[in-house]
Amino acid sequence: MLILLPPSEGKTPAGRGSPVDLDELHFPELTAARRDVIAALAGVSAAPNALDHLGVGASLAHEVARNTRLGVEPSGPAHSIYTGVLYDALGYHGMTATQKRKADAGVVVVSGLWGAVGFADHIPAYRLSMSVGLPGLGRLASYWRPRLGDALAGHVEGHLLVDCRSSTYAAAWVPAPERTVAVNVFTERDGTRKVVSHFAKHTRGELARHLLTRRGKAPESPAQLARAAGEKWAVELLPGTARKAHALNIILDA
Template identity: 80%
Template sequence: MLILLPPSEGKTPADAGSPVDLAELSFPELTAARQEVAVALAAVSAQDDALSQLGVGASLAHEVSRNTRLAHEPAAPAHSIYTGVLFDALGYQSLTPTQKSKADAAVVVVSGLWGAVRFADRIPAYRLSMSAGLPGLGKLASFWKPKLAAAVSGPAAGHLLVDCRSSTYAAAWAPEPERTVAVNVFTERDGTRKVVSHFAKHTRGELARHLLTRRGKAPETPAQLAKAAGEKWTVELVPGTPRKPHTLNIILAN
């Protein structure tokens, strides 16, 4: 089982430590592409109109400024850099050592800067959305799509993929539909369903935690995933097609 997550929008910078070593990150086939994106990001982030180019507000100017010195910024494991609603609900720091090892192996974070990393990979804090475009590279989702397909499809082969990414990050790599389950979260009241972003992020984090901490074998099929999720929530599994992944709908009472 692999759990695909989006990165958090905000990051928690490392207090100390050596800089990132691109050659040590998972999926080493992406090293050259990561370097391309890092160079382009640093150049854009140094420009006067960097905030508008990256689609962020003035309150994030310090994070954009950090993009210009990523090669020298302290790095830390990705599980400590990515923070926010989803990652708080996953709660990596409160996992047991065995569960942390399972998370390090099972979780893949799809990133606009790194392409894809695992939880144990050491990275610096940065600011870059997959929806952004960079000079010379174009839209990042399009830039990464063939590269992620080549680098991640092999390691993902044979695994059930629990896809908790947002649509922005799902656009960067479409894994094999037959073994992929996209996770949607709804609130339901009086028979009416609504998608609520905050609850969706939180619940996807809770689902990841449940899959990493529950007893027994990890689910290997969409049906087994639905059964595991059904231990905590009301769920429904919508079968996929040859071109569309399965969908697990988690319904929260409202």
């Protein structure tokens, strides 16, 4: 089982540590592409219209400025750099040593800057959404799609993929549907369902934590995943097709 996560919008900078070593990151096939994105992002982030280009407000100017120094900024493990609702619910730092090893081996974060990284890969904090377009590269989701397909194919072969990405990041790579389960979260009141955002992030983080910390074997099929998730929530599993992944719908009381 592998769990696919989106990055958090905000990042917690590493207090100290060596700069990122691109050659030490997972998926070395992406190294050249990562260099190109870093260079293009640095150029955009130094421009007068950087905030508008990256779609952020003036309060985040310091984060955009950091984009121009990624080669020298201190780096830390991805599970510490990425913070926010989903990652707080996942609660990596409250796990046992064994559970942390499972998370390090079983979580892949799909990123606009790195393409994809392992959970223990050391990276600096940065500001960049997958929805942004960069000069010479275009929209990042389109830029990464063929590159991620090539780089991740061997890594994910034979694994059940629990896809907790948001739609923005899911657009960057569409894995084989037969062994992929997209996780959706709804609230329900009086028989009426509603898609939620904040609670979806939190619940996906809780699901990731549950799968990494529960006793027993990790799920190896969509049906086993649904049974594992059913230990905590009301769920339904919608079978996939030749072109569409399975869907695990988690239903929360409104």
